[in-house]
Amino acid sequence: MGNFDFAQFQLETEKRFVLPATAEADVPQLLVELDALQSAAETLIAKHPDGDRSLLACAPGCQSCCVVNVSITLLEGISILRFLQQLNSADLERIVSRLDNLWRAVRGLDDEERLMLRRKCAFLDDQGCCIIYPVRPLFCRSISSTDVELCRAAVTEQVFGETQPVMMHQFQLQLYKTLFLGVAEGLNRAGLDGRSFQLCGLVRYLLSHPDKSEELLRTSSLSWSEIYP
Numbered sequence: 001m002g003n004f005d006f007a008q009f010q011l012e013t014e015k016r017f018v019l020p021a022t023a024e025a026d027v028p029q030l031l032v033e034l035d036a037l038q039s040a041a042e043t044l045i046a047k048h049p050d051g052d053r054s055l056l057a058c059a060p061g062c063q064s065c066c067v068v069n070v071s072i073t074l075l076e077g078i079s080i081l082r083f084l085q086q087l088n089s090a091d092l093e094r095i096v097s098r099l100d101n102l103w104r105a106v107r108g109l110d111d112e113e114r115l116m117l118r119r120k121c122a123f124l125d126d127q128g129c130c131i132i133y134p135v136r137p138l139f140c141r142s143i144s145s146t147d148v149e150l151c152r153a154a155v156t157e158q159v160f161g162e163t164q165p166v167m168m169h170q171f172q173l174q175l176y177k178t179l180f181l182g183v184a185e186g187l188n189r190a191g192l193d194g195r196s197f198q199l200c201g202l203v204r205y206l207l208s209h210p211d212k213s214e215e216l217l218r219t220s221s222l223s224w225s226e227i228y229p
């Protein structure tokens with residue numbers, strides 16, 4: 001990891017979201033900030049001396065790790081919502097149906113129970129690629145592996161209570177974790193909703209209440225009981 005200052009990176013991320021006391025949260029601008037932070041993270045990873053990314057086995061069509069609980073902030077959820085709203089109605093209906101089915105199966109499950117189900121993410125297409133790749137969650141961006149088989153084995157063995165170490169790009173993992181914390185805390189400091197939600201449940205809810213999304217970010221009023229049904 002060299003001597004990269006993750007604490008400073010988190011503080012700088014938080015500051016990107018803090019508003020002057022009199023300003024109203026400008027959601028489109030917050031989405032631009034999120035996008036810029038993700039691009040900056042990619043540049044930092046590409047330039048970092050530790051870890052050769054050409055050794056990573058992650059590639060389009062590999063969906064080995066897309067069976068876990070994914071946590072996202074409401075701002076990431078709004079970014080995904082905007083992306084999905086540009087799809088044609090047939091594709092969007094298919095995704096809504098997959099989200100409904102998956103949510104009925106995973107709502108209320110903890111991380112281990114979710115993994116036990118081995119149910120694939122609702123955003124995988126028929127080729128095993130991520131439909132929302134350009135706006136995929138920070139959590140998903142943090143994960144990598146040098147060995148597909150080891151990755152699959154690790155998921156299986158975790159189900160049986162064993163652990164299999166998987167070599168990951170550690171700087172990438174730590175940087176995106178820090179970015180997630182910085183975004184969440186930055187939103188909190190700006191008086192916005194910085195809580196995390198389950199990807200499937202939140203996006204499903206936002207798709208059925210698209211006009212409420214910005215208000216929810218400003219008021220932090222979204223409750224578990226609204227997402228659950």
Ligand code: SF4
Nearest residue numbers: 066121123124130140
């Ligand atoms: S959002 Fe994309 S990368 Fe993340 S778990 Fe779902 S399919 Fe995989």
